[in-house]
Amino acid sequence: MRDQLLAKAKRLVIKIGSSLVASRDGGLRTSHIMSITKVLAKLQADNRQIVIVSSGAIVAGIQHLQLKNYPRSIPMKQAAAAVGQSRLIRAYEKSFEKTGDKVAQILLTHEDLADRKRFLNARHTLTSLLRHRVIPIINENDSVSVDEIRFGDNDNLAGQVAHVVDADLLVIFSDVDGLFTADPRQDSSATLIPTVTKFTKSLEQSAGKSRSEESRGGMITKIQAAKHVARFGVSTLLLNGETPEILHEVLQGAPGGTLFFPHQSPLTSRKQWIAYTLRPKGQLLLDQGAVDALRQHGKSLLPSGILEVKGQFNAGDAILCLDKQGEEFAKGLVNYSAQNLQQIKGHNTQDIQKLFGSREYEEVIHRDNLVIL
Incomplete structure (x- = not known):
């Protein structure tokens, strides 16, 4: 070989x-x-x-x-x-x-x-x-x-x-x-x-x-x-x-x-470009359900699974996803700024429209823009 x-x-x-x-x-x-x-x-x-x-x-x-x-x-x-x-x-x-x-x-x-x-x-x-x-x-x-x-x-x-x-x-x-x-x-x-x-x-x-x-x-x-x-x-x-x-x-x-x-x-x-070229601007600490959904089932990240938002970043920036032990396990392009995520973290997707008056994205990170490290 x-x-x-x-x-x-x-x-x-x-x-x-x-x-x-x-x-x-x-x-x-x-x-x-x-x-x-x-x-x-x-x-x-x-x-x-x-x-x-x-x-x-x-x-x-x-x-x-x-x-x-x-x-x-x-x-x-x-x-x-x-x-x-x-x-x-x-x-x-x-x-x-x-x-x-x-x-x-x-x-x-x-x-x-x-x-x-x-x-x-x-x-x-x-x-x-x-x-x-x-x-x-x-x-x-x-x-x-x-x-x-x-x-x-x-x-x-x-x-x-x-x-x-x-x-x-x-x-x-x-x-x-x-x-x-x-x-x-x-x-x-x-x-x-x-x-x-x-x-x-x-x-x-x-x-x-x-x-x-x-x-x-x-x-x-x-x-x-x-x-x-x-x-x-x-x-x-x-x-x-x-x-x-x-x-x-x-x-x-x-x-x-x-x-x-x-x-x-x-x-x-x-x-490849997302995983190894882009530098992360922030971090999201996720609950175990969200970790399993991303790592085992290839799902997109929803706001309900976010426990904590770390750093200052804008929509479109690369961020790291952490499990409850603080281990980095995924990286992706985020659809919302850190400021907006502070408002919607832990909420169901349907709550986004109530909080912002509109809902441009259902996912915080779409699976097509997410890489398991």
Whole structure:
């Protein structure tokens, strides 16, 4: 099954970690970038389509600006990203020129994908590039995206890109050989896990923490990205990018890395967008009857099942649904503002018209706009 999934993967998103392309002391690792691009060019020659999500702009900028320490302030990180991104894309372009391949740079922010129209425009652009055998090189627009620098990571971005381009396989190149039973840097008895078919809490607990300031993700964000794209029907392959040639070998059936299997019943594109692209603006605490109706029977959410409304949000915003224990179990687009929901929570549907004078929606969240997480 593993070999079959890898063999039939034709559209690949390759996430390349910052430590693979740049070092704080030495700047860009141009020779290693060349090693990576040779492997990817070979895959493209084998009629596979390649999309790159590359970290490393900030670290590359640190060296060029001759900064002694990794910047702490947001403006300085943004300045380093602005300087480093141009150097990073130039290094990729020079490397791919030697293999006869063309590249395109695309910088994204979360807002580009949260807006459905812009999301679809990004999909059309990337699809056109792939159709013309151009390799897109994508990064978060760190010079303007404050939230990403402070909290985000490119593992999540790579997962979002896999959704945008409708990828078959997400490849995460890191500085580890795959997912282990424990952190191999701390536990010599740790063993490599070759395949993951189910995402559990114990699986996430086996993930180690990030080792450096430059690497903002760590193993936990890689598992989360794999979990998210699995819901899209996309497999994830975690490999050691210090030996990039292993990717070609593994795709040919050799052992190596960790393969995360996709979900058997993938979400529709719209529900993928709701579940993993939109950021929730509030929360609804539900009674057990409402939880069962949504989770077990696929029903819409009615106002009678709402116990508590948390946060400030407008109609059309994404919100999270919580059970009585406070666990998040669903996400959806709400038909009423937080202010209006405070008035109708716990009421029957027919009470809406009495309270507001009209009833535009019977459901607080329609099942077509609801995703069980």
